[in-house]
Amino acid sequence: MPLTRYLKTYPCPEKPGRMLLIATRRCAVLEISEELWGKIFRDEGLSENERATLTRLGVLVADRDAEREQMLATFDTINDASRHLSVKVTLTLECNLACPYCFEDPFRGHFVMSGATADLLVQRLTESMAGGLDVSVDFYGGEALIHFKLLQDIAARLTVAAARHSVTFSFNLFSNGVLLTPAVVLQLLPMGLSAISLTIDGPPEIHNAQRPFVSGAGSFDRITSNLLAIHRLVPVDLGGNYTRHNYRRFPELLDLLIEEGLDPACMKEVSFSPVMPKADGSVAGDRGSACACSAEPWAIEAGIFLRGEVIKRGFPVAKIKPGACMIEFKNDLVVGYDGSLYKCPVFMGQEELRVGTLAEGIGDYCQAHNLDLWKNEECLDCAYLPFCFGGCRFFRRLKTGDIDGVDCRRAMLDASLETIIRQDLGLERMD
Numbered sequence: 001m002p003l004t005r006y007l008k009t010y011p012c013p014e015k016p017g018r019m020l021l022i023a024t025r026r027c028a029v030l031e032i033s034e035e036l037w038g039k040i041f042r043d044e045g046l047s048e049n050e051r052a053t054l055t056r057l058g059v060l061v062a063d064r065d066a067e068r069e070q071m072l073a074t075f076d077t078i079n080d081a082s083r084h085l086s087v088k089v090t091l092t093l094e095c096n097l098a099c100p101y102c103f104e105d106p107f108r109g110h111f112v113m114s115g116a117t118a119d120l121l122v123q124r125l126t127e128s129m130a131g132g133l134d135v136s137v138d139f140y141g142g143e144a145l146i147h148f149k150l151l152q153d154i155a156a157r158l159t160v161a162a163a164r165h166s167v168t169f170s171f172n173l174f175s176n177g178v179l180l181t182p183a184v185v186l187q188l189l190p191m192g193l194s195a196i197s198l199t200i201d202g203p204p205e206i207h208n209a210q211r212p213f214v215s216g217a218g219s220f221d222r223i224t225s226n227l228l229a230i231h232r233l234v235p236v237d238l239g240g241n242y243t244r245h246n247y248r249r250f251p252e253l254l255d256l257l258i259e260e261g262l263d264p265a266c267m268k269e270v271s272f273s274p275v276m277p278k279a280d281g282s283v284a285g286d287r288g289s290a291c292a293c294s295a296e297p298w299a300i301e302a303g304i305f306l307r308g309e310v311i312k313r314g315f316p317v318a319k320i321k322p323g324a325c326m327i328e329f330k331n332d333l334v335v336g337y338d339g340s341l342y343k344c345p346v347f348m349g350q351e352e353l354r355v356g357t358l359a360e361g362i363g364d365y366c367q368a369h370n371l372d373l374w375k376n377e378e379c380l381d382c383a384y385l386p387f388c389f390g391g392c393r394f395f396r397r398l399k400t401g402d403i404d405g406v407d408c409r410r411a412m413l414d415a416s417l418e419t420i421i422r423q424d425l426g427l428e429r430m431d
Helices: 034-042 048-056 064-072 074-081 115-130 144-164 182-191 204-210 220-230 247-259 297-312 393-400 410-424
Strands: 007-011 018-023 028-033 084-090 134-140 169-175 193-199 236-242 269-274 332-335 340-342
Touching: 007 410, 018 034, 018 410, 028 034, 034 048, 064 074, 084 115, 115 134, 115 144, 134 144, 144 169, 144 182, 182 193, 182 220, 193 220, 204 220, 220 236, 220 247, 236 247, 247 269, 247 297, 269 297, 297 410
Parallel strands: 084 134, 084 332, 134 169, 169 193, 193 236, 236 269
Antiparallel strands: 007 018, 018 028, 332 340
16 A cells, blocks of 8 residues: 655654554644564555555545545535535624734724624524534634623623523633633633633733833733633633744743643643734834745744743644645635625625625635635645645735635745744654
8 A cells, every 4th residue: 555645744853663654634743663663655565454544644645546546535525525614704803902913903993793794694694504514703903892782782692592402612812911800701601612812922021122001111911911800711722923033031931820820731722923014015123024925944943942832831732633724614704894795804805805795695705715725736745735825815915916726835844843843743853
């Protein structure tokens, strides 16, 4: 049986005669002997049990041509089988912080979802429930909690609708944390709140410069106080945005939170990300401090360093898994405050990338979003394809002005995947 195309191998210098394999399509990580690898590579001397196990894990395939056809049909297969609708709902573009790097800055303002648009949103999601789809919503902003009553009203009605149609409804909340008190969480839990995504940009002086209140005052103390008060009530994803100049100080935040009583085991996930350009491609301050390409060496180094520091302190991190842009998934949508529909949050405010409205439905976006851009020989033969599928359309658009090709992740994964695997296996030195 032949080897899959979607396989990477790495040495185990601390274990002579051993090596690591990752079958990227299944995200299966194996530690095997070099002797067994020789048998696999030569396709000789394997027992039936070994063949069966290696096939189940995606290391061996029955037919490489059939495997390629399966890869080409990946999203057709997923979309045909999906019984789940995932929607990001932008309740408002208003915010109580004034982050200088805010992605939405070019189109932000005093915009709020109207009652009529909220009614139409509930109607459309209820129709999906009637069709047998489970529904999850990410409430988004701006800062969604500024319009808490609107959020409550939508969630309460969808909870009732889900029960009526014997499907599930849940929602996540993206919040800057300023208004995120225990009382708010306890009111939302019975309505389907399942997780919160919260952002703190490093230790106090960095965070307060990058995420001040509109008044200019620092927001660190308020947000961390709220996080400490709610992190045992609901799963929390903690994120933060760093630059090339300050990322090495982000572990100070983790140490401070632990000292103040935060329990790493109670967190859902911790993951820091580089500051990205704004929606129009501009950046705040030093252009070199933001990340406009996944392969920038400093961003790769920062990501590996911070992931290791998070693990070292006992916080959960995202595990290796297949990934693709949400535009590939038929049942993933973004709803703007005005009822406009998009396939990715980074496309909000860009009329040419709007795919429809709640009132009119969804149009054909295959050409505008270049859905098949990864269906070429180079991508199909790349071991990293299951992690990438063409990368980020936004980054490609930043680079060329159009979604006219892939945002290749090979350089980034060449530089980072082995270390990430070793971190997860506890083989990577953390000192």
